[in-house]
Amino acid sequence: MTDLLDARLVVDRGTFRLDVHLRIAAGEVLALLGPNGAGKTTAMRALAGLEPLTAGHVRLGERELDRPDARVWTPTERRPIGVVFQDYLLFPHLSALDNVAFGPRRHGVDKRKARAEAADWLARVGLAEFAKRKPRQLSGGQAQRVALARALATHPELLLLDEPLAALDARTRLDTRVELQRHLAEHPGATLLVTHDPLDALVLADRLVVIEHGAVVQEGDAAAVTARPRTDYVARLVGLNLYRGHAADGGVRVADGLTLAVTDRVSGEAFVAFRPSAVAIFSERPEGSPRNVWQATVAGVQRHGDNLRVGLQGPIEAAADITPPAAAELGLTAGQRVWAAVKATETNAYPA
Amino acid sequence: MRRRRAPLALIVPALLGLLFLILPLVGLLYRTPWTTLPSRLTEPGILTALRLSLLTATVATLGCLVLGVPLAWLLARVSFPGRRLVRALVTVPLVLPPVVGGVALLLVFGRRGLIGEWLDSTFGITLPFTTAGVIVAEAFVAMPFLIIAVEGALRGADARYEEAAATLGAGRWTTFTRVTLPLVAPGVAAGAVLCWARALGEFGATITFAGNFPGKTQTMPLAVYLALETDLQAAIVLSLLLLFVSVVILASLRDKWISSA
Structure with a gap:
C-alpha cells in the first residue's frame, strides 16, 4: 500500500522541538497519541500549514505541499486538508447549513449547489432538521457533527481531527465516537486523529503513533502497542x-x-x-x-x-x-x- | 441577612455627577421657546444647517469606515516594526485640540499647503472652506474613535476562526469579508456610531479649516455658536434640534446593533 501522506515534520521553537515522521495510506486512520505538550497539536497545525516547518516535508498524493529547504510552501487555503478543531470553531454568525457550505463556496461551487451539498452532508451526520440553527443553538455533540460535516464537505485528501471528542461529556462521547467511526470508515482519504484518550485511538484508528517530547516513541497497530508498551506513558495508557x-x-x-x-x-x-x-x-x-x-x-x-x-x-x-x-x-x-x-x-x- | 448598603462616600459624588450631566440638558429644555418652536424650526437657515450636518457627518463616517477598518485590522492582526508607534499616532487626533487639528489640516491641505498646492494645480481640487473640507475636518477628528473601537473588537475576536476559514479554502480577503468582519460587526457598528456622533458635533477643526459659510460649511454646531451672539432663542432651538437628532439616532442604532452584541 502506498502512502497518501508522507510527512516529516520538524518544528523548532527553541525550548521545544518536534521531529516526527508520519505516513498514512488512503482510507487509513492514524492516531497521534501523546501526553499534553508532546507536540500533537503542533504536528497537526504544521500539516495544515498553520505553523511553519523548520525542516522536513509534507507530501500529499503526488503533490509536495511543504518543503522549507526547497522553498516549497502551500498556504493553508490551498491545501486539500480538512480540519476538525478541538472546540469546532463553527462560525457563530452562520447557520449550520452555511457553515458546511462555506468550504464548497470557497472552492468555486455556486451558492445553490453548495447549499444543496451542505444539506446533504448535514443529512449524512443526522442533522438535516438543524440546518437553520446557529452554532450557539446546537448541543456539543451536534456541533461536533456539524464541524465534521464542514471539514468533509471540501472532500479533503487528508482529514485532521484535533481531540474531536474531548469537549463532550461522557455519555455524548460514547455515541459520537461510534458515529465518528462510521464516517471515518467512509472517508476515502487519509485521516489523522490527534488525541490523548487511548480509547479514542483504539476504537477509531487503524494504527497508532505515540509521541512524547516531540519525538515518536512507539508506533504500530493497537494490538502491538497495547501488548508491548515501550514507555511508561504508553504502559499507563493501556494499564500495564x-x-x-x-x-x-x-x-x-x-x-x-x-x-x-x-x-x-x-x-x-x-x-x-x-x-x-x-x-x-x-x-x-x-x-x-x-x-x-x-x-x-x-x-x-x-x-x-x-x-x-x-x-x-x-x-x-x-x-x-x-x-x-x-x-x-x-x-x-x-x-x-x-x-x-x-x-x-x-x-x-x-x-x- | 442584612443587605450591604452602598457607602455614602460613593453614592453622593455619583449622584452629583449624574446631576451635573443631566442639569444642562434640563436647562436647555426649560428655556426652549416651545410656543414659537414650530415656526422657528421651519426657518430656512436651520434646515440647511441640519441637512449639511447630517450629510457631512455621514460621509465622514463612511470615509472613516473605508480607511479606518483596514487600519484597525492592520494594527490588530499584522505585527510589523513600529506598530506601537503607529497605534500611538492614530490616537493623536483624539487628544489634539480640534482647533490645532484645523490649523494642521490647513498647513497640509490649504492652498499653499504641502499637498493642497499639488491638489489645486493638478486636479483643481480645493478643500479649505468647502463642504468637502468640512468632511475632511470631521473625519480627521472622528476617525480615532472608530479605529479604537474596531481594533478592540478585532483583538477580542478569536483569530482561530480565521484559521478555520483558511482550512476551508478561504484566502485572507475572503476570510476578512466573510468571517472577520461579521464577527466584529457589533464593534464596527459601535465605532461607527461613536465616530458619527463625534463628527456631528465637530466644531473647532471645522471652523478653522472650512470656515463658516451658511449652506456650504456652516454645520449645526457652527450655527449654534453664531446664533448665540445674535439671537439666544435661535441658539436654543438649534441646540435642542441637535440634541434630539443625536439621541434619536443613537437610540435607534443602539437597539438595532449594539445591544445585540
Whole structure:
C-alpha cells in the first residue's frame, strides 16, 4: 500500500522541538497519541500549514505541499486538508447549513449547489432538521457533527481531527465516537486523529503513533502497542506495569535484588510487562508456586472499576488490582508492608 | 441577612455627577421657546444647517469606515516594526485640540499647503472652506474613535476562526469579508456610531479649516455658536434640534446593533 501522506515534520521553537515522521495510506486512520505538550497539536497545525516547518516535508498524493529547504510552501487555503478543531470553531454568525457550505463556496461551487451539498452532508451526520440553527443553538455533540460535516464537505485528501471528542461529556462521547467511526470508515482519504484518550485511538484508528517530547516513541497497530508498551506513558495508557532491565537465563533483572522470571525467551536489554490484575498481594511471604515475589509498601488504594487498585512501592513501583473482599481480609492501609507476587506465565517480555 | 448598603462616600459624588450631566440638558429644555418652536424650526437657515450636518457627518463616517477598518485590522492582526508607534499616532487626533487639528489640516491641505498646492494645480481640487473640507475636518477628528473601537473588537475576536476559514479554502480577503468582519460587526457598528456622533458635533477643526459659510460649511454646531451672539432663542432651538437628532439616532442604532452584541 502506498502512502497518501508522507510527512516529516520538524518544528523548532527553541525550548521545544518536534521531529516526527508520519505516513498514512488512503482510507487509513492514524492516531497521534501523546501526553499534553508532546507536540500533537503542533504536528497537526504544521500539516495544515498553520505553523511553519523548520525542516522536513509534507507530501500529499503526488503533490509536495511543504518543503522549507526547497522553498516549497502551500498556504493553508490551498491545501486539500480538512480540519476538525478541538472546540469546532463553527462560525457563530452562520447557520449550520452555511457553515458546511462555506468550504464548497470557497472552492468555486455556486451558492445553490453548495447549499444543496451542505444539506446533504448535514443529512449524512443526522442533522438535516438543524440546518437553520446557529452554532450557539446546537448541543456539543451536534456541533461536533456539524464541524465534521464542514471539514468533509471540501472532500479533503487528508482529514485532521484535533481531540474531536474531548469537549463532550461522557455519555455524548460514547455515541459520537461510534458515529465518528462510521464516517471515518467512509472517508476515502487519509485521516489523522490527534488525541490523548487511548480509547479514542483504539476504537477509531487503524494504527497508532505515540509521541512524547516531540519525538515518536512507539508506533504500530493497537494490538502491538497495547501488548508491548515501550514507555511508561504508553504502559499507563493501556494499564500495564512496565519495567526495563537486562535479560538473562529466563529472567529480567528489573531492579537491584529483583529479577523477574519470564517465560518469553529474551536476552540483553528487555521490557517486562504484566497486568495489575496479575499481581497478588499477601501479608506473609507466600510459599510455593509464584516465583516472582518481592516485599513492597502500600502507597495508596483507589477504586478501579469493580476492584481496588493498590499502588505498591518497593524495588519496583507496581499497580495491583485486587477484589474488595481480598482487600478487606488484608486490611490494607497506606504504609503497610506486604508481599507482592506475579506468576512468570502472566508476564510478557520483549526486547527493548 | 442584612443587605450591604452602598457607602455614602460613593453614592453622593455619583449622584452629583449624574446631576451635573443631566442639569444642562434640563436647562436647555426649560428655556426652549416651545410656543414659537414650530415656526422657528421651519426657518430656512436651520434646515440647511441640519441637512449639511447630517450629510457631512455621514460621509465622514463612511470615509472613516473605508480607511479606518483596514487600519484597525492592520494594527490588530499584522505585527510589523513600529506598530506601537503607529497605534500611538492614530490616537493623536483624539487628544489634539480640534482647533490645532484645523490649523494642521490647513498647513497640509490649504492652498499653499504641502499637498493642497499639488491638489489645486493638478486636479483643481480645493478643500479649505468647502463642504468637502468640512468632511475632511470631521473625519480627521472622528476617525480615532472608530479605529479604537474596531481594533478592540478585532483583538477580542478569536483569530482561530480565521484559521478555520483558511482550512476551508478561504484566502485572507475572503476570510476578512466573510468571517472577520461579521464577527466584529457589533464593534464596527459601535465605532461607527461613536465616530458619527463625534463628527456631528465637530466644531473647532471645522471652523478653522472650512470656515463658516451658511449652506456650504456652516454645520449645526457652527450655527449654534453664531446664533448665540445674535439671537439666544435661535441658539436654543438649534441646540435642542441637535440634541434630539443625536439621541434619536443613537437610540435607534443602539437597539438595532449594539445591544445585540
